[in-house]
Amino acid sequence: MNPIPTCTREVVVKLENGLHLGPSSQIVQLAQKFNSELSIRKGDRTVDGKSMLDLLTLAAEHGTVLKLEAHGTDAAAALEAISALFERNFASDQPSDGPA
C-alpha cells in the first residue's frame, strides 16, 4: 500500500491588497474540488485552506510567503492548481476548473 501522499510548496502573495476577499474565495472554491486537505501556513500559524474565515484572518499581506501543504490522494494535483492560482496572481481569465 502506498502511504497517503503529502506535498508542500511555497508561494508568494503578489496581490496589492494581500489575500483579500475575492482571492480567498477563489482558493476555497478551488480547494473544495479536491479530496485532499489543504493547509496554509504563514509564519507559525496554520489555517484550513477550505475556510474563508481562516484565510481572511490569516491576513496575508502583499509580499507574504505562504507554505501550502496538501494531504490526500490528489495532493499533487491540488497543490498544482492552487499554486497556479498564485502564479497567475488570481487573474480570472481562466475558469477555476477542478481536477483534470
Next chain:
Amino acid sequence: MEVRRGIAVAPGVAIGPALVLGSEDFRIPQRFVRVDAIDIELARFRAALEAAVAEIAGHEELAAARLGQQYGAIFAAHRQLAQDPKLVKDIEDLIRQKCYSPEFASSRVLRKYAKTLQNLGDRYFAERANDLFDLEKRILRHLLGERREELTQLTVPVVVLAHNLTPSETANLDKKFVLGFATEVGGKSSHTAILAGALELPAVVGVGSFLADVSGGESVIIDGNEGTVIIDPDEETLGSYRDAERRMRSAAVKLTSLGPLRSETKDGVPIHIYGNIEFPDEVDHCVERGAEGIGLYRTEFLYLESDAEPTEDVQLGAYVRVLKAFPSGPVVIRTLDLGAEKFPQSMQEVIEATPNPALGLRSMRLTLHNIPMFKTQLRAILRAATVGDVRIMFPLVSTLLELRQAKMILGDVVEDLEEHKVAFNAKVKVGMMVEVPSAALMADEFAREVDFFSIGTNDLIQYTLGVDRANPAVANLYSSADPSVLRLIEGVIKASEKYNLPVSVCGQMSSDPIYTPLLVGMGLRELSVTPQAILEVKQAVRNLTVAQSREILDRARSLDVARDVENYLRGEMKKSSPDVV
C-alpha cells in the same frame, strides 16, 4: 417637546402619531434555549442559513448579469463566507453545547471573527469586518423574519420616522395613511427625497440620530418647509402649526387660480413650463396646474417597482398613459438613470462600497453596460411615439463618444423595428442632459449632435463643487447659487442660442422660484419643474419683465459667494411677489 433639524426635501406640514422603524440593528430576543429544544433550534438555524445563502446566490446572479463578473464575484465571496464549514460548526457548537439561541450564537461567532479582523492592524483586512457584520445582519434577518411589515399594514394615519427609507419603500408608502416622514440619514437630492417630492409627502431627511428618543405613538410634527421634526410638541406649537396649515391651504387655493393663465412675463414673453414626473399618475397634477408638457419623465420607478425588469409592453403602457395626458405638448423621456438603487437593499451596500459611487458605474454608463435592457426601453419609446410628441433624453453624458454610442444603439433599434414591421415613429427628437461639467464645457460640440439640451442641476452642482449631495456633513456646500454653477449654466444657454437649440433646466433649481428671474435673465425660455412648483414658478414668471430679469442677473453676477447670491435673490423675490413664501 424636542426639536430636531434636518434637511427639508418635500414641502408641507404633517402632524400625527409617530411610527418608528428601527435602525438596522436587530434586537436579539432571547439568548438561551431549553436543552430539549436544541434540535429544533439547530434546524431553525440551518433553514435560516440556507435562506441567506440562497438570497446571496440570487444577488450574485443579478450582479453578474447587470453589472459584470467582478461584482458577481463579491457576492460569490459572501456566499462562501456564509457556507464556511468552520463558521457553521462554531455556531452549531454554541447552540448544541451552550444552549445559545441561534440568533445569539450567530451574532457571537460572527462578531468574534469580525473583531479578529479589526485587530489585525491592516486597514484593508479591518474593513472586511463589515462583510461579516453584513452576514450577521442577513442571518439574523432570516432568523427573526422580515421586518418592516409595519409599513404595509397601516390602518391609521401616521408620521413615519426611520433610520433610512429605501427608494422602493418610499415609492410604496401608502399615502392614505402616511402623512409624512423623517429619516436620520439622506440628503437633499437622494432618490428617496425626490420620490417624497413626487408623492407630495412632507419630508425631512438627514436629521442625524434621533430615533432613540422616540418610542412610537407620541405626537410628531414634520415641517417639510423648515426642515424640522418636533417630537411631543406643546399646545402652543401645535396650535401655531395648525394655523400655518390652514394658511398654507388658503394660499394654495389662491395659487390654483393661476392654473389656466398663460405663463408669460409682464412684457409678454412666453416662458414654457413643463412638469418633472416620476410616476405616470403625476401627469394629472401637471395638467391641472397648466403645464405645457413633460420636460422630464424619470423612468427609474418602472424598474424600482419590482426586482424583475419591466417588459417592453409594460413600459409602452406607462409612456402612452403620459402621452395621452399631453396630446400636443412634448413628453421628454429620460432613459434609465439608475445607480445602485436599482438593486435590492442588501446588495446596494456592497455596490456602493466602491470608493466613489457617484463617479462610478451609474446612469448612462450603467445603461451602456446593459445594452439589451437599453434597447428594450428605446423600442418602447419609439413605439409610444406613434401616439404623441415623445422625445428621448440621455442622462449623465460626459463625453461625445458616449453620446455617439447611445445614438448608434438607437439606430440599431430603429432598423430592428423596421425589419420586424412594428408600428413606430423614427422621427423622435434626441437630446441629452447636461449635468457633468465636461458636457457643459463642451456644449458647443454637443449642440451639433443633439436636438435639445436639458440642464440637470442636481448632478451638475454635485460634480462642479465636488460635493456628495447625499452626505449631510457637506450638504451645506451644495448650492444652486454658487457662481461656478451659474457660469456653467449660462455657458450652456449661450451655446444653445448659437446653434438655435431648445434648452431647458430640469433640476431642482428650476423648481425654486427665487431662481426664475436669474434663469430668464440668462435667456432661458423653458423650465421643467416638479408638479408642486408649477404654479409658484408661473407666478414668479408673471411678476417679471425680461428687462428686470437681466438686471437681476447682472447684479447676481457681481456677487462672488453662493450665500450672497441666494440672499440677494430671496430679497428680490420678496419685493416682487410678497405672498410667495
